[in-house]
Amino acid sequence: MPTKKANSLATLKSAIYPITLYAEKTSAVYDQNGIKIGSLNKGQTVHLKGISKGHGIIEYLGQSGYVDLANYYHKNLVNPTKSVTYKAYSYYVKVFAKLYPEFTSLEKIGESVEGRAIYALRVGNGKKEILVDAAIHAREHMTTNVVMEMIDNYSYSYNKKTSFAGYNVRQTLDTTSIWFVPMINPDGVTLVQNGINSMANKNLIKQINKSSNYKRWKANARGVDLNRNFDGEWKYVPFTSKTYKGYKGPRVFSEPEAQALKAFVERHKFKSDISYHSSGQILYWFNFQNSANYKRDLALTRQISRVTGYSIIPPLYVRGSGSSADWFIMSQKKPGITVEIAPYAGEGPVSHKHWNNVWNKNKSIGLLASKEASKR
Ligand SMILES: [Zn+2]
Incomplete structure (x- = not known):
């Protein structure tokens, strides 16, 4: 039978986007029942594993600790050198x-x-x-x-x-x-980055694209180019067939x-x-x-x-x-x-x-x- 500790470690392992944060001031750490299990000093580093019900989940002494993120700050959160999904x-x-x-x-x-x-x-x-x-x-x-x-x-x-x-x-x-x-x-964006199998509208998108190259896609999931769908005098935009770019949609907006x-x-x-x-x-x-x-x-x-x-x-x-x-x-x-x-x-x-x-x-x-x- 898994223990409580094993459960919290499972939560820790599921963190997909590791983020390092720093304590702005001395701040409390709680367990999942809201009972204080410790505190962190100003400047101390924590590794954010996720957010749950408005609280940050951090790794704390080998288990999940819950903190008020407003007591923390970041230095560098986004890695812009690769695609942001x-x-x-x-x-x-x-x-x-x-x-x-x-x-x-x-x-x-x-x-x-x-x-x-x-x-x-x-x-x-x-x-x-x-x-x-x-x-x-x-x-x-x-x-x-x-x-x-x-x-x-x-x-x-x-x-x-x-x-x-x-x-x-x-x-x-x-x-x-x-x-x-x-x-x-x-x-x-998800189609371009992750491919056709990441989409719910798979069949429709396949039909519209008529190619296995989804990297070229500009439109939304039903083949409308969103930047042709606004009323920037939409009526003057010529109709084309649905495709990976340029189709203005059946109606404005x-x-x-x-x-x-x-x-x-x-x-x-x-x-x-x-x-x-x-x-x-x-x-x-x-x-x-x-x-x-x-x-x-x-x-x-x-x-x-x-x-x-x-x-x-x-x-x-x-x-x-x-x-x-x-x-x-x-x-x-x-x-x-x-x-x-x-x-x-x-x-x-x-x-x-x-x-x-x-x-x-x-x-x-x-x-x-x-x-x-x-x-x-
Ligand atoms: Zn563009």
Whole structure:
């Protein structure tokens, strides 16, 4: 018969994403019945094994200890040098929210076709807000790494009251908060990263793709390109057949992922939207703004261009893209900038060899956009 101790060790072994944390102050450790079994001193290291009912589970003297994560801080949580999966990211955002309840909040803003959660995490206490989102296109999932690494670094600096990339992080984010949506298309990302057998809609996806290459997939789990499904003058977007990219959907906002982002935007008054994509080291920003907004939006785009070195796409005067950023520009009358982070990778994900370069160019962009929004 397994003993209690054997049970708790089994829990310990099941930890999938090892995380090292540090005690912010002397803090108590409890057993699963809430009885205090010890305490940790300030600065002591713990290994987080999971979260249960709002408490962190740590390894403590060979058994599971339960702690209040708000008494701990992290130094480096996300490993951005490899693909960040849906499961990893959704665990990490929960950990950040538990570590730093005083300046973050986590919201589930919707679900994908296959029922995967779409999360938004706020960092900062500023009354003004901006939106930074990623991975609406499945194969462009390196954008999730960019956003998760921003959360990792900005929350560390906020907590430690240090600067990051030349910004006073606490002052910046306490004027304008950032809401991060790291993975708008979790089904598509899971298909690209883990293959067809990870999907519930296997047969439909096989039919739509007409190829065994799923690395090229951009759409959601029923073959709708989410970045053609928004009302960025959707009616002008030509109909195509369902395929791995480019199909705009049967109706505008027909897809749950697009509906989730729309409703989330409409509950807020975001000063800008930085929408991360990965194809071409370029910046899109124009969607028939009036002249005052044109100047404002181009000025912000130029700031981003100066830091990243990405080229600014001049106004193309083409009506109708169905993209989330074009819808944002039209509906919110605020800048919606599409940032393409990497050299064109062809029909597949960006190679990890580009990561350091991508991160160096983009690490300050959330703070840059936050600061710019503070002035208006
Ligand atoms: Zn894209």
